[in-house]
Amino acid sequence: MFTRIWSWFCSLKVAIVLASLATAIAIAGSLLMQFNPQVFAGLDNYSFLDWQRSFGHKAPLLSSWFYLTGVMVLLLAANTLCCFIDWLLRFRSRWRKTGEYLIHLGFVLVVIAYFWGSFAGDRAHLSLRTGEVQPLPTQPGYFLRLDSIAPVIGTSGRPIDLLHNISVLHGDSIISSTTLHANTPLFINDATIVASGSDQQIIGFNVILPDLGYAADLTPGAIIRLNETTDLRVNAIHSDANNAYVNLTLFIAGETVWQGWYSSQQPVAAPLRQAGFNPIIRRPLLLATSELTINHDPGLRIASIGSILLTLGVVVALFSFYAKRRRGDRPEIR
């Protein structure tokens, strides 16, 4: 009884049926995916579980093919693993098929790693300003600091790449400094950090104050002396497509006399105007930011072992294929 069940688990025909079903469902599903970008376009930005929580559960019919394919691939991996174990038990008589069975094991490991990573992994996005330190998501105790960003200029004179100089801190100490750019990620434990782009954040505004005859930078925390007794503190800034907003506090002789928002599209509040604050915005003050993608994949090491086994298996299988051909060891025609 057990032998029969085991034979069924190891069955070649079962493997072919499962592979055919997985292929057929994936063909149909891939087309659903292509024509429903509102559901599937962001798949690569999330771990599978997070995507399912955010998008997949809202479209259960459209995303059902994932589960069907997943079940087929898992069953196929189980069948492949049984075949591998069965081969291992008869290794002495079937060692010539080592290459093929390394491919089997490699496939099983990659499938396990992918499922593990999809359900236990996490993908995060981090926007890091120059000089800023932020904790590394998914890796407690680790911090990232962006030291600088520099463009790489191509022969056409256009920037073709960006060098993101990053320091990794563990606690208070810097443990490494590295440059992220195209095809050069940073690996920390089972997290892969990739520079996915860059941006510029408005951190303030450079303004001219005509009544006072000088220019000033309105950045959070800055204090601007308007006259001997009057100071203006910048609390916060905000901007949208057309407007600049600055939250200010006006002090006269150390006493708060006014606090509120200055907007570039609104008349200046009377107390500010009377104190000589009638600014003309010259330009926003920009600070480069690195857009980082952090992919925490606990299955990555297993997937790496799987890919090594696949490669090794192919090489061994190619050698043994020609050896088998020389011996005439191949299936015969009816």
Add this chain to the structure above:
Amino acid sequence: MSPTIQILLLKGAFFAYLLATTLSLIQTRRPSLRLQRITLLFFIGAFTLHTACLLGRWIVAGYLPVTNLFSTQFFFSWTLAATYLYFELRYRIQASGLFVIFLTLLLLASALPRDPAIPPLIPALDTPLFTLHIIFSFAGYALFAMAFSLGVLYLIQERLQTVLLPNLSELRKMNEEAIFLGFALFTLCMVFGSIWAQVAWGYYFSWNIKSVWSSIVWMFYGGMCHAKFVRRWQGRGYAWLSIAGFGVVLFTYLGIGLLMASNHPLE
């Protein structure tokens, strides 16, 4: 290597392939050992010119130039020619490989009017993983094209029983070999592509339609490598599977590249 020399080599290769094909066709009507040898010599000559052009472009560029439509057509045609030559030298397949030679000619003919200038390599492609991914991908595709051709010929031979084609046993053997080698090389293409994705994007599998279909191709041919052990699928069934598999390959290479938005555009 100057563009003029490249074009000369390319045209030389094209006309030598054309001549070899014509001789192959003549041979189907008037088989002769001498003609067979001359055909092979022309084919080897064409392939040598083709290879010289490829190596020259590779040396000039400093990387395997397969970053635009001209280059991919050029490189794919080279892998097809190499596949034909492998089977010709190993099995003397002659006219059985005509489909693959026609495909080589078609790709070269469509590449010839295009600009052969080598574009500067963008940093995203500046990695040996890209080179390995491309080489194994096109080598796999070329072998699947050969398997398709052999599958069609198997069905023809089954019906016609002609002496112009190898016997069924030989055709089946070659078909299995093409599928196995194609699957092996395509596996390496997938492995190197996944490693490249990991270092470029931070994950080794993207839910992009090209990646999904590449997995489908891999799974399909993986299934075929097993199907040869099932009596029902041997012979005719295997031939039909080779034909269906090439349909999947064509959609993955051309259909997705030309008709759909993907991270593997053809142009």
